[in-house]
Amino acid sequence: MDSEKLYRQISRAECGNPFDILGPHVIDEGTVVRAFLPEAKSAWIVYDKGRKAKGAGEAVAEMQRVSDVGFFELKLQKSTEGFRYKIRLLTHWDEHRESFDPYCFSPTITDFDQHLLSEGKHYNSYEKLGSHIIEIDGVSGVRFSVWAPNAKRVSVIGEFNGWDSRRHPMRMLHSAGIWELFIPGLSQGCLYKFEIKSRFHGYVQQKVDPFAFHFEVRPKSASVVYSINGYEWGDAEWIDLRTKTDWFQRPVSMYEAHLGSWMRSADDPARFLTYKELAASLIPYVKKLGYTHIELLPVSEHPLDGSWGYQTIGYYAPTSRFGTPDDFMFFVDMCHQNGIGVIVDWVPAHFPKDGHGLAFFDGTHLYEHMDPKMGEHKDWGTLIFNYGRNEVRNFLISNALFWIEKYHIDGLRVDAVASMLYLDYSKGPGEWIPNKYGGNENIEAVQFIKTFNEVVHQRHPGVLTIAEESTAWPSVSRPTYVGGLGFSLKWNMGWMHDTLSYFSKDPIFRKFHSGDLTFSMLYAFTENFALPFSHDEVVHGKRSMIDKMPGDIWQKFANLRVLYGYMYAHPGKKLLFMGAEFGQWQEWDHDQGLHWHLLENEPNARLLSYVQDLNNLYRSEPAMHEVDFDWHGFQWIDFRDSENSVLSFIRRAKNPDDFMVFVFNLTPVPRYAYRIGVTRGGYYREILNSDSSAYWGGNIGNAGGVAADALQSHEGLSHSISITLPPLSCLVFKPS
Numbered sequence: 001m002d003s004e005k006l007y008r009q010i011s012r013a014e015c016g017n018p019f020d021i022l023g024p025h026v027i028d029e030g031t032v033v034r035a036f037l038p039e040a041k042s043a044w045i046v047y048d049k050g051r052k053a054k055g056a057g058e059a060v061a062e063m064q065r066v067s068d069v070g071f072f073e074l075k076l077q078k079s080t081e082g083f084r085y086k087i088r089l090l091t092h093w094d095e096h097r098e099s100f101d102p103y104c105f106s107p108t109i110t111d112f113d114q115h116l117l118s119e120g121k122h123y124n125s126y127e128k129l130g131s132h133i134i135e136i137d138g139v140s141g142v143r144f145s146v147w148a149p150n151a152k153r154v155s156v157i158g159e160f161n162g163w164d165s166r167r168h169p170m171r172m173l174h175s176a177g178i179w180e181l182f183i184p185g186l187s188q189g190c191l192y193k194f195e196i197k198s199r200f201h202g203y204v205q206q207k208v209d210p211f212a213f214h215f216e217v218r219p220k221s222a223s224v225v226y227s228i229n230g231y232e233w234g235d236a237e238w239i240d241l242r243t244k245t246d247w248f249q250r251p252v253s254m255y256e257a258h259l260g261s262w263m264r265s266a267d268d269p270a271r272f273l274t275y276k277e278l279a280a281s282l283i284p285y286v287k288k289l290g291y292t293h294i295e296l297l298p299v300s301e302h303p304l305d306g307s308w309g310y311q312t313i314g315y316y317a318p319t320s321r322f323g324t325p326d327d328f329m330f331f332v333d334m335c336h337q338n339g340i341g342v343i344v345d346w347v348p349a350h351f352p353k354d355g356h357g358l359a360f361f362d363g364t365h366l367y368e369h370m371d372p373k374m375g376e377h378k379d380w381g382t383l384i385f386n387y388g389r390n391e392v393r394n395f396l397i398s399n400a401l402f403w404i405e406k407y408h409i410d411g412l413r414v415d416a417v418a419s420m421l422y423l424d425y426s427k428g429p430g431e432w433i434p435n436k437y438g439g440n441e442n443i444e445a446v447q448f449i450k451t452f453n454e455v456v457h458q459r460h461p462g463v464l465t466i467a468e469e470s471t472a473w474p475s476v477s478r479p480t481y482v483g484g485l486g487f488s489l490k491w492n493m494g495w496m497h498d499t500l501s502y503f504s505k506d507p508i509f510r511k512f513h514s515g516d517l518t519f520s521m522l523y524a525f526t527e528n529f530a531l532p533f534s535h536d537e538v539v540h541g542k543r544s545m546i547d548k549m550p551g552d553i554w555q556k557f558a559n560l561r562v563l564y565g566y567m568y569a570h571p572g573k574k575l576l577f578m579g580a581e582f583g584q585w586q587e588w589d590h591d592q593g594l595h596w597h598l599l600e601n602e603p604n605a606r607l608l609s610y611v612q613d614l615n616n617l618y619r620s621e622p623a624m625h626e627v628d629f630d631w632h633g634f635q636w637i638d639f640r641d642s643e644n645s646v647l648s649f650i651r652r653a654k655n656p657d658d659f660m661v662f663v664f665n666l667t668p669v670p671r672y673a674y675r676i677g678v679t680r681g682g683y684y685r686e687i688l689n690s691d692s693s694a695y696w697g698g699n700i701g702n703a704g705g706v707a708a709d710a711l712q713s714h715e716g717l718s719h720s721i722s723i724t725l726p727p728l729s730c731l732v733f734k735p736s
Contacts, residue, residue, distance in 0.1 A: 261589065
C-alpha cells in the first residue's frame with residue numbers, strides 16, 4: 001500500500017477507498033490506527049483496555065503526526081477485531097473534541113440488500129439508502145448511503161465537518177454501486193449533502209440525498225437527518241376499515257387542495273399555514289362540506305413554489321414549507337380520525353434539472369436517459385426517468401410504498417401518465433426515438449406502471465391509484481392480468497373538456513351542442529372514471545369555474561349549480577378544486593390564499609351550501625355511487641330534446657328498485673307541465689332542486705314532489721311524471 005499516495009488523495013478529496021488507509025489496520029506488530037484530522041494540533045486514541053470487559057478502565061495513547069496536511073497515526077499491540085475507540089483532539093483554536101472514529105465500523109448494508117437493490121426489487125429501499133439514525137455496538141450515530149455507481153469519490157459534507165469533502169469520504173459497496181459511511185455522534189437535525197466526484201471529466205457536484213426524509217426550507221437546500229419512526233398514530237380503525245373497503249361501490253368525492261394557497265395566515269398573508277394549522281382549519285371545512293377525501297397537490301419537497309410541487313427534488317420528504325415530517329403525519333392522522341381519506345399527487349413522470357437534484361447525479365445520466373430525445377420534456381424543462389433501469393424503477397416503486405406505509409396515504413394520483421406512455425409525447429418528427437418495434441409506446445414505462453400498480457394493490461388493499469391520462473390508451477383502469485395498466489381510477493379528461501365546452505356557451509346556442517353532454521355515455525363504462533374539475537382548469541387564462549359560466553350574475557351561479565348537479569349525477573367518482581365550491585371569481589393564484597371574503601356575499605355562501613348538500617346526497621344515496629362503472633347503474637330517459645336543452649336519466653343502486661331520476665333544464669327558460677318517463681307509479685319526492693331559494697335560486701319547483709301517471713311518454717318506461725322545470729336547474733326525484 002502506497003500510504004503517501006492515499007494521504008495525498010484524501011487531502012485533495014480524491015480518495016474513493018478511504019478504508020484502505022484510515023481506521024484500524026493489522027500490521028506485524030499489532031494494529032495501526034490512522035486518522036485525517038486537519039483541524040488538530042494534537043490527537044489521542046481513547047479505548048477500553050479490557051475490550052468490553054466491565055470496569056476494565058480507559059486507555060489513552062497519543063497519536064503521532066505523520067503528515068503536514070493533518071494525518072495522525074498510532075501503533076498498538078492490539079487486535080482490530082471489534083476494536084472500538086474514540087479520537088480525542090485539540091484543535092488549532094484550542095478546543096477539545098472527542099468522538100468515535102467512523103472508520104472503525106464495518107458496513108451495515110448486507111449483500112442481500114445490495115442484490116435486491118441491483119435487481120430492482122428492494123421495495124423498502126428507503127430503509128437502507130439515505131440517512132438513518134442507528135446504533136452499532138452501543139454507539140449511536142447516522143448511517144449515510146447513496147447510489148452513485150459511476151462516482152470516483154463520494155463524501156458526506158455538512159455542518160458537522162465544515163462542509164469539508166476531505167473529512168468523511170465514503171466506502172463503495174461495489175456489487176451495487178452504493179457508497180456508505182456510519183458517522184458516530186450525529187443526531188436528528190444535522191444538515192448534510194453528498195459531494196460526488198465522477199470518474200468522468202473531473203465532474204464534482206454537491207447533491208441532496210435522493211432518499212432524505214426532510215429538507216431545509218427553500219431557498220436553502222440541504223438535506224436534514226430526521227427519524228420518521230417516532231410518531232404515534234391514532235388511525236388504526238381507519239386503516240383497518242380501508243383494507244376492507246371496495247371504493248368502486250363507495251362514494252369518492254375529492255376536494256383538491258394546494259396547501260400553500262388554500263388559506264394564508266390572517267396576521268401575515270405572506271406566511272403559509274403549517275400542517276398543524278391546516279389540520280385545525282382545512283379538515284373541519286372539508287368534513288363539513290361532506291367530502292370523502294382530500295387530494296393534495298404534490299407535498300413532496302420542491303424548490304420552486306410556482307411548480308406547485310410537480311417538479312420534485314425530495315421524493316421522500318414532505319415539503320418543509322409547512323413543517324416537519326411528524327407535522328404532516330399529524331395532518332394525515334387527523335384526516336383519518338375525522339373520516340377523511342388523503343390522496344397525494346405523485347410525479348414519477350419527470351424531475352427538474354436543478355444541479356443539486358437527481359440530474360446528472362454521479363457525473364452520468366443515472367436517473368434519466370442520456371439522449372435528450374428520450375430523456376427530456378422540453379415543454380416543462382424537465383428530465384424523464386429511465387424506466388429501463390432496475391434501480392430507477394426500484395427508487396420510484398419504493399417511493400410509492402413509502403408514502404402509503406410511512407405516511408398512511410390512502411391514494412396516489414399519478415401525474416402526466418400520458419407523457420410516460422408515449423415516446424413522442426409533445427415531440428415533433430425527429431425529436432423522439434421509436435421503440436424496438438418501431439412504435440411510439442414507451443415499453444419500459446408501461447411495464448413500470450403495471451408493476452407499480454400490482455405491488456401497491458397487493459401490499460395495500462383499499463389504496464387507490466389514479467391516472468391523469470388524457471389519451472385513448474386502452475384499459476388504463478383495468479387489471480394487469482387482463483392486459484390493463486392496473487390503475488384503480490382514470491381521470492375522465494374527455495368528459496371534463498366536453499362538459500366545460502358546453503356550459504361555457506350561451507344557452508341560446510346549447511341546442512346545437514347537446515352531443516357534448518351525451519357523448520360521454522358512449523364510453524363511460526370503458527374505464528373506472530373519476531370526473532375532475534381540477535386546478536388545471538382554473539389557471540393560465542382559462543378563468544375560474546364561475547367566470548366560465550355565461551350570462552348575468554344570477555345566470556352564472558345558476559349555470560354553475562346545474563353543472564355541479566350534472567357532475568354528481570353522472571357515473572364516476574368526483575373531484576373539485578378548492579375555491580370552486582364557493583365561486584371564487586379570480587383564477588387560482590398559488591401566491592395567495594383563496595378569497596374567503598366572498599362568503600360574505602349571499603350567492604357565494606349559498607353555492608357553498610349547495611355543494612355541501614350535493615355531497616351529502618351523493619354519500620347517502622346508493623344509486624349515486626354503487627354502480628358507477630357498469631350500464632346497470634344508468635338509464636337514459638331522454639337525451640333527444642336538444643331543442644329545449646333538457647336532459648333526463650335514471651341512476652340505480654345495486655338493488656335496481658333503489659333508483660333516482662335526474663332532470664336538467666339547461667336554458668334560462670322555465671318549462672311547465674314537462675313530462676318525463678319513469679319506471680313505475682307512485683309518488684316521486686323532489687329531493688334536490690338547484691333553483692331553491694336556499695341556493696340563491698328563484699324557488700320554482702314542484703312543491704316537494706309529484707305523483708306518477710300510468711301514461712307512457714318515453715319508450716320502455718311505463719309511467720311518467722309531469723313536472724315544472726325551473727330555469728337553469730337540476731332536479732332530483734326519488735320514488736317513495
